[in-house]
Amino acid sequence: MDKKRKENKEFTILLNKMNNEGYIRKDHIISVKNANIYGILTPMPFILVTIIYYILNYKSFNNSFQFGVVNFIIILIVSLLIHELIHGITWSIYCEDKLKSIKFGFNLSGLMPYAHCKEPLSKKGYMIGALMPFLILGIIPMLLMFIFQNNFLFFMSIINILSAGGDLLIALHLLKYKNIKVLDHPTDPGFVAFEKK
Template sequence: MEEIIKPDNQEIEEYTMELGRVNLIALLLAIPITAAILFPFILIWDYATFKAGKEIFSDYFLYILIGGIIIHELLHGLTWGYFASKGLKSIKFGIRWKFLTPYCHCKEPLKVKHYKMGGAMPLIIMGIIPSIIGLIIGHGGVLIFGMLFTYAAGGDMIALYMLQKLDNNIYVSDHPNKMGFIRNIV
């Protein structure tokens, strides 16, 4: 575990959540996410179309899951690395084995707007866009891919919610040990 380095004469404010709680909330988010994505698909196309795509998706599930998790974390890292002054040298990847949770950590402060962009990128690219494409073209497999990676972005959605009350131009640091971030208070 990394230590939080506090600048001299500055207070810090933590915006964090325990991983067990994050995973529970993310699990509960699956219910409205499923309703918002699956019900329109079935109304437009039908359940048989969804089921046919589901069967194709199931054949490759493990490969999609492992590859998708890697891409998810890379999207965080590449986006945050783009905005970090030291680039990709500021990015660390790992797994919190206790919760089987992969992570990407930026070791330097970022503006809130850049932190949000990095936090939202996997949700947008792997969740929302494939869900919309699956809905438009009527492919249940593509829809399930989007739903799965929308679920996988549950922790990211929680972090984005926690960031919403902060000014976009202040700096926050990714918390080194917990899900969340730290704000230095002058």
């Protein structure tokens, strides 16, 4: 059995288990179109605050870091890898099987690394895991940029806040629920919410 079929089979088994335990399934799959549109719009308030601050205070910034194509690519690649690692490690804290419930991989068609949680989590656990890269790689560098006024921190925060657009979108979808279990979708961007009948 190939890898994708095995993952889908495991996912189906979990869906059936949750159904048998009295949960109602609600899929929240984000289309590529919506991910592209709202994934950029959702983090925009944070981006605007960062850019406006940078423009207003540019002269006092330490400009030793030169932002070019090579530096952009390096920051992006390293950040994306760390971003997914943070998702996986944070989710594993809330998993019964810890890191055994986390799958790391690389999507060749989208040229993107990913972390996938194979275990249903509480809303709190899933949301914390979804937002942790945004906080660690985006918001903390942004706050440090306000203090140290450093070009590198500016670029790092912008790249990572934008990279977390999909995560912010997922967090917004989660806010409409109170007491749910959340299962990461194995193949599509999004999750499945389980509410008690």
